[in-house]
Amino acid sequence: MGYQRPTFSAKSFGDKNKNHKENKMRVSFIGLGVMGYPMAGHLQKAGFEVTVFNRTQAKAVAWAKQFGGQYAETVAECVKNADVVLTCVGNDDDVRSMTTAATGAIPAMKPGAVLIDHTTTSALLAEELSAAAQQAGLHFMDAPVSGGQAGAENGVLTIMCGGDEALFAKMQPIFAAYGRSSVLMGAAGQGQRAKMVNQICIAGVLNGLSEGLMLAEQAGLDIPNLVACLKNGAAGSWQMENRALTMSQEKFDFGFAIDWMIKDLGFCLDEAAQLGLRLPMTENTMTAYQRLSEQGLGRMDTSVLIQAVKEASKK
Structure with missing residues (x-):
């Protein structure tokens, strides 16, 4: 898929915790590195039901003890009941192993669920994931972030999104938990290009x-x-x-x-x-x-x- 004329939409966030009791979505977070660990923590604090997975399980256990959420021993267990699955890992190959592989998220996610990738990847991978998600009856958005570790810890990341406008609007409570602003740049892949x-x-x-x-x-x-x-x-x-x-x-x-x-x-x-x-x-x-x-x-x-x-x- 080549360049597509982008649709622009932006959101900035006010009080992150004002809807604490309204966040009923079940969220899974895969990847608890220097970015993912605090991002998942903000989601738990915002009132979402969060389950995490990390390849080094000790980090997932530590996260659950710190924030009070749940952890899973496999990707499939982590995502099977989730409304939204978030990934934040290292590179394209890591993303594939966590999503499209036989033991990854996409084969185990329930129909209609949403996959959001916060990893910085190639635009081609974002387009590949969008197609794989669509084939599996899922929704996808690429959403790389800017702001570094400090931005993740303080919940003030900038989020660059590629995907459907209606989905972007629906995901605002998620992004508000750890972001200062989010911008929809166009179709899948355009977030990565931004x-x-x-x-x-x-x-x-x-x-x-x-x-x-x-x-x-x-x-x-x-x-x-x-x-x-x-x-x-x-x-x-x-x-x-x-x-x-x-x-x-x-x-x-x-x-x-x-x-x-x-x-x-x-x-x-x-x-x-x-x-x-x-x-x-x-x-x-x-x-x-x-x-x-x-x-x-x-x-x-x-x-x-x-x-x-x-x-x-x-x-």
Whole structure:
């Protein structure tokens, strides 16, 4: 399925708990990583009946003890009674193993149930899942998120959705539990394409911030004073606000790992190739992150890009 003219719809959320007693949907959440664990917790706090599954069962047990929900030992057990099944795992292959595989969610879900994938994947996988869900009598929406671990923990994620408009409206109580806003970008796959644009923009900002900080340091500028000056002007950004000081202090052992960014930028480059485009900045950033990963820095935050920029400046 190629590009389809998008339908735009957006929702922002107010009091997350005002409908606590009205949330009767039975929800299953598959994948309790740094994002999924708190997202599932917000759903339980919002009054949904939540059952979780994680490949490492100890994490599911810990989640159930912390939030009071249920955990299942298999995907099929987790999803069999669910009205809505949410997945948030690692990559395309992980999603397939949790959804379309013989032991995955789709074969075990009840007719008419909804599958929402919060994983950042290829757009092609989202379209594949949409077709598989439809064939099984289910509904599907791709819904990658932005906001990182802090956004998940604080329940303020931005959710980029691809799917049916009526389904998008129906899922608002779900998204409100852990999101600050959600936007319907069009048909299945368009949520993932929106997330690709998000990652390209982050890469661009980090490149500019890295070069700017490098010049500032070499020129002897006071970095905290500089950031205080710039962050509320045209150069201001989330990265400026949250990463400039740690970049200048060479602190990178937190945040969004570059190995995950390599995966995401790979999707961007693949999508661009299918559209007959080249993305030179994205290509260069991808190469820089790959080299950093080869140096053993794959788990460091994406802001470690400044090290590659400084190294390149010596040549």
